[in-house]
Amino acid sequence: MEQQDDTPDTIGNARASVACMTECLRADMPRQPVVHVEAIRKTYGKTVAVDEISFDVHEGEIFGLIGPNGAGKTTTMECVEGLRRPERGAISVLGLDPIRDAYALQNRIGVQLQEAQLQKRVKVREAVGLWASLYTKPVDGTRLLEQLGLSEKRDAWFMTLSGGQKQRLFIALALINDPEVVFLDELTTGLDPQARRAIWDLVRGIRARDKTVFLTTHLMEEAERLCDRVAIIDHGRMVDIGTPAELVLRHCPERTVFVTSDDPAAEERFRAIPGVALVSSDGPRYTIRGSGADLVTRVIGCLAEHRMGVVDFRTEVPTLEDVFLKLTGHSIRD
């Protein structure tokens, strides 16, 4: 009986230790990145489009190249896709060389190109059908169109689709071969905010299916909401790389809290909070500045501790937009 009682536990332990070993192995061994880019350079005449850019994209993440138009994002991405050949440097995608192994790679990646078009009078289902016929293991096109909300447009000509519908069709074409990595170049440019949000949900859906997403965008809001990690590109060079939160903390650690309180001792108490650099007031409206992610927590702690009456509370956290401005000295919209 004892043994029987023991059995489940032993198995449980064994499972736990196997899981731990797998975890440890995973943590110890450098996992092969899905995309590895090392010091690539690409010039057009005298213009250096991409200058010594290096980065890795990991499995299952949404990785974004961000920067203004003309920064070199698309050129970099098209080198990775095998559509352009960099003059220097090395690229590997899923362990393959994008130029040499182009045809082997095309079966395993999905591509959406910036400003691509299809034949004006091709029907949505015909385009999906053609694409499906090109790959070895296509997914069900009808279901894919359903998932992307294009079922009603199956028989519509490409030229009659709206901008958002065209982009959804291009996402469908990029997903038809059940790819391991999906490349999306300026996916939401020119779309209205509503269509943009819908597309973001679709991209998150791609990641949820265990695929890796590599995208470019010049919209900092998009990068911040969508990307697990981003690389900031400016004038063909990579400025920094990390999660949006990391980048913000690294380059713009300042936090500002606005509190409206009629507590007479408010200013004094705010000044006493560790990490606070500056407190200014305009009547009962206080502006508290400091650095570090926990400034807001501390201010809330202070308010709670002293049971201060608060009429209004607002925080200002820097965004990737501020990071970009700080790192490059110019706004991304310039």
Added chain:
Amino acid sequence: MLRGLWQLTWLEIKIFVREPMGVIGTVAVPVVFFVVLGRMFGGRLGTPVADAPRVVTVDLPILASILISLSAVVSLVTIVSIYREGGILKRLRATPLRPYTILTAHVIVKLLLTAVTLGATVLIGRRYYPIDGDVPLAAFALALLFSTVSILSIGFLIASLVPTARFAQPIGSAILYPMLGLSGLFMPLDTLPPVLQTEGRMLPLTYAVSLLRGIWHGEGWLAHAGDAAVLALVFLLCTALSAKVFRWE
């Protein structure tokens, strides 16, 4: 190897038929044109009196074939440049479709188009221009296919070089149609001044005309082996060159 060729070809045919202007311009206009021409001159032009001066002689079937094939070539140049400018070629390139599969599909579409247009012209024009029973139609069709493929390869080269879709049609026409004047179709080459004769001999179309005319009048392929060789050479040269200079975007 040619994965997707039939799907793409079939798709391009459907897309072509959906564009009314294209169908009217490429199929209907030539048919009407040659029927009208045949009605007006059919009797006089088609059957020249044996000792009439050859200077004014036009072989209507040859003219029709060549013009229809040239219009297919110009339409190929146009469509390739529209596809390039619109980013369609680029999008297709980022798939397992091989470059030559895409181009082959377009060539097949254009050849089919040429065949349909010619077939319609012959069928409708029969009344005004009866074809002699002894015309070797199968051999002529083969010669026409041979010539058209060769001229299509010139079209490729032009398509590889024209900068934008807006210029594709005018540039294509400006290069291709003037060749007709010196091709010996309207005037036999040896009646031209020596300079123009030399020039005429340098144009690929001259050999297409010579081959087509010869086959139509019942001469054998052997008699025109030289023409066929030149056309084959043009095809190889233009295909190789355009493979080198072709731009996808």
